[in-house]
Amino acid sequence: MANTTLIGAITDALRIALQQDERVIILGEDVGKNGGVFRATEGLQEEFGETRVMDTPLAEAAIIGASIGLAVNGMIPIAEIQFLAFAYPAYEQLVSHVSRIRMRSQGRFSAPMVVRAPYGGGIRAPELHCDSPEVIFAHVPGLKVVVPATPYDAKGLLLAAIADPDPVLFFEPMRIYRSFREEVPEGYYTVPIGKARVVQEGTDCTVFAWGAMVPVALQGADLARKQHGISVEVIDLRSLSPLDRDAIRDSVMKTGRAVVLHEAPRHAGFGAEIVATINDLALDALMAPVMRVTGYDTPYPLFALEDAYMPDAARVAEGIVQAMNYEIGARL
Amino acid sequence: MSVDSIRVSQKEPQVSTDMLQRMYELMWMMRQLDRRAVALQRQGRLGTYAPLEGQEAAQIGSALALRVQDFVFPSYREHAVAYVHGMPLKRILLYWNGRYDGAMPPEGVNLFPVSVPIATQIPHAAGAALAAKLRGLDQIAVTYFGDGATSEGDFHEAMNFAAVMELPLVFFCQNNGYAISLPSRKQTKVQRIAEKATAYGMEGVTVDGNDVIAVYLAMREAVAKAASGGGPTLIEAVTYRMGSHTTADDASRYRDASEVEMWKARDPILRAENALRERGAFSEEWVTQVRKHAEEIVTEAILDMQSEPPVTLDQLFDHVYRDMPKELAIQKQEALSRQAKGESVRG
Numbered sequence: 001m002a003n004t005t006l007i008g009a010i011t012d013a014l015r016i017a018l019q020q021d022e023r024v025i026i027l028g029e030d031v032g033k034n035g036g037v038f039r040a041t042e043g044l045q046e047e048f049g050e051t052r053v054m055d056t057p058l059a060e061a062a063i064i065g066a067s068i069g070l071a072v073n074g075m076i077p078i079a080e081i082q083f084l085a086f087a088y089p090a091y092e093q094l095v096s097h098v099s100r101i102r103m104r105s106q107g108r109f110s111a112p113m114v115v116r117a118p119y120g121g122g123i124r125a126p127e128l129h130c131d132s133p134e135v136i137f138a139h140v141p142g143l144k145v146v147v148p149a150t151p152y153d154a155k156g157l158l159l160a161a162i163a164d165p166d167p168v169l170f171f172e173p174m175r176i177y178r179s180f181r182e183e184v185p186e187g188y189y190t191v192p193i194g195k196a197r198v199v200q201e202g203t204d205c206t207v208f209a210w211g212a213m214v215p216v217a218l219q220g221a222d223l224a225r226k227q228h229g230i231s232v233e234v235i236d237l238r239s240l241s242p243l244d245r246d247a248i249r250d251s252v253m254k255t256g257r258a259v260v261l262h263e264a265p266r267h268a269g270f271g272a273e274i275v276a277t278i279n280d281l282a283l284d285a286l287m288a289p290v291m292r293v294t295g296y297d298t299p300y301p302l303f304a305l306e307d308a309y310m311p312d313a314a315r316v317a318e319g320i321v322q323a324m325n326y327e328i329g330a331r332l
Numbered sequence: 333m334s335v336d337s338i339r340v341s342q343k344e345p346q347v348s349t350d351m352l353q354r355m356y357e358l359m360w361m362m363r364q365l366d367r368r369a370v371a372l373q374r375q376g377r378l379g380t381y382a383p384l385e386g387q388e389a390a391q392i393g394s395a396l397a398l399r400v401q402d403f404v405f406p407s408y409r410e411h412a413v414a415y416v417h418g419m420p421l422k423r424i425l426l427y428w429n430g431r432y433d434g435a436m437p438p439e440g441v442n443l444f445p446v447s448v449p450i451a452t453q454i455p456h457a458a459g460a461a462l463a464a465k466l467r468g469l470d471q472i473a474v475t476y477f478g479d480g481a482t483s484e485g486d487f488h489e490a491m492n493f494a495a496v497m498e499l500p501l502v503f504f505c506q507n508n509g510y511a512i513s514l515p516s517r518k519q520t521k522v523q524r525i526a527e528k529a530t531a532y533g534m535e536g537v538t539v540d541g542n543d544v545i546a547v548y549l550a551m552r553e554a555v556a557k558a559a560s561g562g563g564p565t566l567i568e569a570v571t572y573r574m575g576s577h578t579t580a581d582d583a584s585r586y587r588d589a590s591e592v593e594m595w596k597a598r599d600p601i602l603r604a605e606n607a608l609r610e611r612g613a614f615s616e617e618w619v620t621q622v623r624k625h626a627e628e629i630v631t632e633a634i635l636d637m638q639s640e641p642p643v644t645l646d647q648l649f650d651h652v653y654r655d656m657p658k659e660l661a662i663q664k665q666e667a668l669s670r671q672a673k674g675e676s677v678r679g
């Protein structure tokens with residue numbers, strides 16, 4: 001076991017993947033000598049050489065487009081996009097090609113690759129570095145979208161992503177890159193993609209979250225318990241595509257109330273998909289509308305206002321209390 | 333094209349001594365501002381900041397050759413360009429302190445806000461130049477970007493677009509040797525970024541970016557050409573980023589101190605000083621006065637930035653659309669009442 005941070009666990013997983021399989025290469029901006037702007041690839045170029053860990057020109061469309069060519073021609077690319085909001089030049093490649101090549105060639109070709117990108121707010125980063133646009137990728141059939149919230153999951157999910165036969169977008173919540181440590185097993189293991197994790201069991205209300213919102217969900221649950229004696233279940237979805245619909249159903253069937261939590265704007269946010277899933281599978285158990293605790297429907301602000309924008313524990317608790325206090329028929 | 337073809341200033345003076353003194357003054361002032369900004373960031377009194385030290389001549393020489401009406405589309409490091417083109421220093425600092433009032437130029441200043449995503453501002457300049465042409469305005473557009481930006485599709489698309497449409501536009505590339513950690517020689521296989529213009533049927537010029545007069549003259553020529561219907565030009569100003577990429581970066585991880593030392597000897601401010609001395613226009617008395625004045629302006633800008641009233645939630649909600657949608661108005665109310673509640677808990 002090693003006591004490590006989320007980003008440390010990512011470096012660990014990358015090292016294991018490079019050791020295990022000659023076909024694995026890392027490519028991206030500043031990933032070589034600099035070790036990535038967050039140091040996720042620290043030391044890897046030194047260890048594996050410039051042909052395994054490659055600095056590319058500043059060109060996201062080429063990084064992802066080339067990853068397709070690499071993948072169909074026998075390599076396993078792990079591309080790093082420096083910040084998720086800088087993936088937009090490559091959005092066309094992701095939507096038009098990465099996601100479709102298997103279907104378009106009826107299985108002749110596939111593009112197993114991993115695209116890693118830090119995302120999310122809360123660290124006073126410059127403009128656009130803080131966006132949380134995971135839903136625009138989760139909407140694309142053919143892509144898998146994974147977001148770890150702990151060091152253990154980061155390592156296991158990343159190794160699973162690298163082994164996955166299909167392309168996986170691996171979004172890293174930079175706010176919790178180094179916020180805590182955890183014991184992580186040495187060596188290879190995987191965490192299955194598409195399975196949610198019950199972080200904390202409860203009986204009155206479920207909070208669904210992922211990434212950096214998982215600790216916020218826990219704090220909000222704690223507030224609700226201390227102030228109102230509410231027993232809150234917290235579920236870390238871990239994967240937005242595929243979505244663990246069974247876990248959502250099971251929890252809401254038990255608690256009868258739910259809050260969905262994300263940093264991104266509310267309108268057409270991923271929370272809406274969770275609400276719809278509850279509607280599909282657990283409506284009979286619902287005792288209140290599903291509450292959404294989210295960013296506002298504005299661009300992510302510059303950092304002077306980011307605290308006002310980001311959902312926090314108080315807002316989560318507020319959502320939980322609203323769900324608890326709801327009286328059926330009150331809106332009739 | 334070889335390095336020898338880099339343009340430097342001619343022996344015979346082509347700019348007045350007054351102008352050269354003004355250049356010196358601006359360069360000195362922006363360097364002070366830059367160093368103070370880095371220090372403020374270290375003290376936690378400013379957000380992540382992108383320093384321009386070393387690039388003063390490239391920025392000030394080029395910006396001084398513009399006319400007020402010309403439309404500027406910068407990236408994120410062009411604080412000196414912004415200032416020369418009419419952006420108050422206080423606002424430049426406010427932006428780096430996390431506020432959108434720092435992205436808003438005063439009325440009549442044709443300066444697009446900082447573009448953080450690399451190369452995305454370059455096509456905007458093509459559009460502004462096209463508008464100037466269609467409207468028959470005596471105006472050109474200028475876009476600033478780095479060596480790294482020339483690898484993005486947006487750069488190539490806009491270059492071709494502008495050349496084909498013969499737009500009144502100057503593409504101004506500050507080749508400062510690095511895109512974060514990647515040296516220019518790994519960014520592009522050509523010796524000179526100006527060579528890229530050839531592929532688009534456009535004129536490309538390389539200029540010594542630490543020679544403020546050479547930059548000014550090259551820019552003045554390109555501006556005049558664009559304004560008189562001669563089409564776009566790509567100018568490459570060869571310079572060096574003396575500091576780290578931003579205050580979040582540590583350049584010592586990827587480059588040698590000896591390289592930095594070499595560029596110190598080519599310091600643009602020192603070179604302007606030498607040029608002034610040659611003309612007998614650099615007295616101790618004059619420079620003391622200049623530095624004192626610069627110090628005052630910079631200090632005042634910082635104090636102004638610090639005494640600005642705290643930002644309100646209006647900045648987040650009020651300008652997303654001209655007419656706020658109903659749902660957003662509800663959300664703004666929620667945010668305001670949360671803030672009020674939070675303040676009453678704290679207060």
Ligand SMILES: Cc1ncc(C[n+]2csc(CCOP(=O)(O)OP(=O)(O)O)c2C)c(N)n1
Pocket residue numbers: 029058060082086089409448449450477478479480481482508510511512573577
């Ligand atoms: C589309 C995009 N990709 C990546 C980044 C991250 N990034 C910020 S600055 C930078 C390097 C830019 O280098 P250059 O164009 O030479 O400009 P300089 O910083 O040297 O002024 C990178 C990769 C970004 N801001 N936008």
Ligand SMILES: [Mg+2]
Pocket residue numbers: 478479480506507508509510511512
């Ligand atoms: Mg550069």
